[in-house]
Amino acid sequence: MNKWDQGARLWARVFCAVLVALFFAFPIYWLGAISFKTADEIFAYPPVWVPASFDFQHYFSLFKDGAAWSVWNSLVTASISTLIAMFFGTIAAYSLVRYKTGGNHLAIWIISQRMIPPICVVFPVFLLFVAWDIVDTYYGLIILYTAFNLPYVIWMMRGYIQEIPLELEQSALVDGLSRWAVLWKVVMPMVKAGLFATAVFTFIFAWNDFLFALILSRSDVVTFPVKVTGYFGAQSSLWSKVGALSMLGVLPMIFVVGTMQRFIVRGISMGAVKG
Amino acid sequence: MPNLKIDRVNKFYGDVHAVKDLSIDVPAGEFVVLVGPSGCGKSTLLRAIAGLEDISGGDIALGERSIVNLAPRDRNIAMVFQSYALYPYLSVYENIAFGLRARKTPGSEIKKQVDWASELLDIGGYLDRFPRELSGGQRQRVAIGRAIVRDADLFLFDEPLSNLDAKLRDGMREEIKLLHSKLGKTFVYVTHDQVEAMTLADRIVLLRDGVIEQVGTPLDLFERPNNTYVASFLGSPSMNFISVEVSGGGTSMTLPDGQTVAFGSSQFSGKLAAGNYLWGVRPEQLSNSASSESTLEATIEVVQPTGARSYASFNIGDAHVVAELDAHAVNTEGQKLTLSISLDRTNFFDPVTQNVVR
Numbered sequence: 202m203n204k205w206d207q208g209a210r211l212w213a214r215v216f217c218a219v220l221v222a223l224f225f226a227f228p229i230y231w232l233g234a235i236s237f238k239t240a241d242e243i244f245a246y247p248p249v250w251v252p253a254s255f256d257f258q259h260y261f262s263l264f265k266d267g268a269a270w271s272v273w274n275s276l277v278t279a280s281i282s283t284l285i286a287m288f289f290g291t292i293a294a295y296s297l298v299r300y301k302t303g304g305n306h307l308a309i310w311i312i313s314q315r316m317i318p319p320i321c322v323v324f325p326v327f328l329l330f331v332a333w334d335i336v337d338t339y340y341g342l343i344i345l346y347t348a349f350n351l352p353y354v355i356w357m358m359r360g361y362i363q364e365i366p367l368e369l370e371q372s373a374l375v376d377g378l379s380r381w382a383v384l385w386k387v388v389m390p391m392v393k394a395g396l397f398a399t400a401v402f403t404f405i406f407a408w409n410d411f412l413f414a415l416i417l418s419r420s421d422v423v424t425f426p427v428k429v430t431g432y433f434g435a436q437s438s439l440w441s442k443v444g445a446l447s448m449l450g451v452l453p454m455i456f457v458v459g460t461m462q463r464f465i466v467r468g469i470s471m472g473a474v475k476g
Numbered sequence: 477m478p479n480l481k482i483d484r485v486n487k488f489y490g491d492v493h494a495v496k497d498l499s500i501d502v503p504a505g506e507f508v509v510l511v512g513p514s515g516c517g518k519s520t521l522l523r524a525i526a527g528l529e530d531i532s533g534g535d536i537a538l539g540e541r542s543i544v545n546l547a548p549r550d551r552n553i554a555m556v557f558q559s560y561a562l563y564p565y566l567s568v569y570e571n572i573a574f575g576l577r578a579r580k581t582p583g584s585e586i587k588k589q590v591d592w593a594s595e596l597l598d599i600g601g602y603l604d605r606f607p608r609e610l611s612g613g614q615r616q617r618v619a620i621g622r623a624i625v626r627d628a629d630l631f632l633f634d635e636p637l638s639n640l641d642a643k644l645r646d647g648m649r650e651e652i653k654l655l656h657s658k659l660g661k662t663f664v665y666v667t668h669d670q671v672e673a674m675t676l677a678d679r680i681v682l683l684r685d686g687v688i689e690q691v692g693t694p695l696d697l698f699e700r701p702n703n704t705y706v707a708s709f710l711g712s713p714s715m716n717f718i719s720v721e722v723s724g725g726g727t728s729m730t731l732p733d734g735q736t737v738a739f740g741s742s743q744f745s746g747k748l749a750a751g752n753y754l755w756g757v758r759p760e761q762l763s764n765s766a767s768s769e770s771t772l773e774a775t776i777e778v779v780q781p782t783g784a785r786s787y788a789s790f791n792i793g794d795a796h797v798v799a800e801l802d803a804h805a806v807n808t809e810g811q812k813l814t815l816s817i818s819l820d821r822t823n824f825f826d827p828v829t830q831n832v833v834r
Contacts (some may be wrong), residue, residue: 372561373526374548376622377578390565 207231208246213360229451235444243440259445268442271428272449277339278414278424279407282346289402290348290354291362291392296385297355298362308359315352323416330417337419344416354399355404361395361468362388397461397466404457408450425450477504478539478629480525481664487520487686489602494520496686497534502679507656508662511673512683518651518666521683522632525664527553538629549578555632558639560615562607562622569603570592572621579626592622596658597651604633613644618651624659631667637672649675670710674698682706700823704830707756707823713787718795719827720755722748729755731772732793740769740817753833754825759787762799762819765801767814774799777809788813 236244238258252274263269295312296302303310326345327336365388373387374380389396414424429446432439444470458465487495488525502508505816510518523529525536527548536544543551551833554575562571569590570577576586594600605654607615612636616636623631633652637645653676656663665674673680674694682689682697690702701707701760707715720729720737726748728738740744762772772792780787786803799815806813 318728366559366561368557368559368561369563371523371526371548372555372557372622373578374528375526375551375555376575376626377549379547379549382578387563390563393565419724 216377229455232451235440236448238441238444240441250340251402254429259441260449263445263449264444268428268446269449271423271446272453274418274422275424275426275450276340276453278342278346278422279404281339282343282350282407283400283404285343285347286354286394288348290351290399291358291389291396293351294355294358294362295388297359308356309444311352312356315356319349321411323412326413333414336417337421338423341417342400342414342422342424345413346410349413350351350406354403357399357402358392358395361392361399365391377423394464394467396468397464401457401461401465405454409456428459477660477662478541479504480630480664481535481537482521482525483535485524485536486532487517487529487695488532489525494686495524495531496580497532498683498686498688500666500681500688500691502662504662506769507653507665507676508681509665509667509673509677509679510681510683511667511670513668514707515685516683517686518668518683519634520686522555522634522664522666525630526632527551529762530629533573551630551744552626553630553632554626554628555634556616556623556636558635559721560607560619560639562615564607566606566781567603568599568605568607568610568618571618572603572625573794575622575626582763589625590621593625595623596655597621613648614638614641617651620655624655628660631659631661631663632641633663635667636665638667638669641730645672645760653677658785661683663759670712674710676765687818690723694745695758698783700832701756701823701833704754704756704800704825707825711758713800715756715823716795718755718792718797719752720824721752722750722824724750728749729753732795735792737770737817737819738777739819742770742808744824746821746825748833752827754796754827754830756823756825757797757817758800759800761821762797762815763818764801764813766816770817771779774815776809776811776813779806779809787830 233250234250237255238249240255242249242252251357286330297308330336330341335344369391370383370387373383409426410424411426418424418427425446429443429450432443432446480644481605482498482500485495485498485522486493500508500523511681512518517832520529524531527543527546531544535542538551551641552829563574566574572590572593573586576589591614591665594603595619599614599617599621602610602614607618610618619636637648649672677694679691680697681691686707690697690706690823697706698710701710701817704717708717720733722729726739728736730736774790774792774797776788776790778789781803784803788806788808790799790800791797825831826833
């Protein structure tokens, strides 16, 4: 292959990469643009691609009327439920892999719980939460997200733990570690990438949840997806506020995925290639 | 330093009886090699000693202390695994120090021990590297280093050289033997390689189907095997087995092709009762150099030169026989030779029980 061919191929690859990046980045740009546009700009035809001014009045108004708290509520419920699900899910997965807990079928049964359509369980759960008096509380949402995400965490972590050579753990046992210490000092470092990747996806599930939050929150712990829908009215919709609140909701995800990208890529490709 | 006592140990996997009523005493400081084919129970036994496998019955004791009910970490045993089992996220230094840190050894003591082990194993230059940056041989040294830094009562090796290439294996074998003499600790070593067993062991324990076939020094097993299984397992090329008939006076035997081999003044003369035997003769017990009272005629079919010596194959009746001869004396296929037999070093086996006849 001559140099010209190599150069042409490189440019073709760059062109394709830019095209794909634009395709995926455009909706986020458009959302951001709406959050800065005036009402006239939002409904203008042909569309206004770039807002005339970039003032943050819609964002300020979200903080003024307290709507921005919904992002905090999402952050609290998604983060804490992710941490709890990761903690218990990883231990459960270790037990399934190394102690064959529940035989060969328990793992399948556990993941099957994740396949239940949320709408089927949300009303029984609502009645239960009413009885327990935890509707519209952080506890309620955290318990539900944890329960709903645990099967996913167990299933994913089970796969990662299976990849760890057994001799590595046995060597640590002989060297002087207890089972718990083996879990923290050998297994955790070995599945670090998978742990982060799973945590990110678990967080995203909780972050994006609309249905549970809609039914199980009223005013105190309304999460941002529920709050956003409040700006849609029968007569008119507050598009600029929808844009601003949605941007506030998207930014933490961009931050999480951006900082964890290295782990996510390694995590989701773990076990794909024998190293 | 305590001795290791394995007393009537049994291990079942479901219906499979992997280790059968097995007993061995290993005196302190001895290098014992458990050898046998795949599935003979040798690794199971080693893992049971380490506490990685529960036993179904019997007892394992270090000194006066039974260790059967102790967790692996409480047995004060160090183990080297076949796959090295190095932690990929830790440097060589941290890998070697791992066991010491697990036992809360002070930092200064850890450094002293790691420096000592790395010097002994010649890996001092790699302490900052990670396992992925090392060759197979270097990784194995690190794995051994991790075991020896601990003041363990017993060192277990589970086929530690089987992932290395042949040349490296020879070198490491020598180093392990040297290490044993320097440390003076008790080593229990598992391998399926008879050369490793022969070269390393003070004593060999040869297993088959979870049962000990023979225990003894390498030369014991090689020269005085209890049965054809032991005889054929050790030695390469393995022992030749030829069906023979010993004559009435016990002074000669008839080979399958009708040749008669005189016992002369050998130990067997007049000692073997008349009848059929399996005669076990090793390739090196047949020669074309020294003259002997006992000889046999052979027409060479295949010659395999190995350098100074050549393996010459021929048939005696339906028995395929290999002789190890001086390379210069045998060079053509079809060559007719009169081979001298070191008859005193050969063995006779009962064709039915396969046990040696002494």
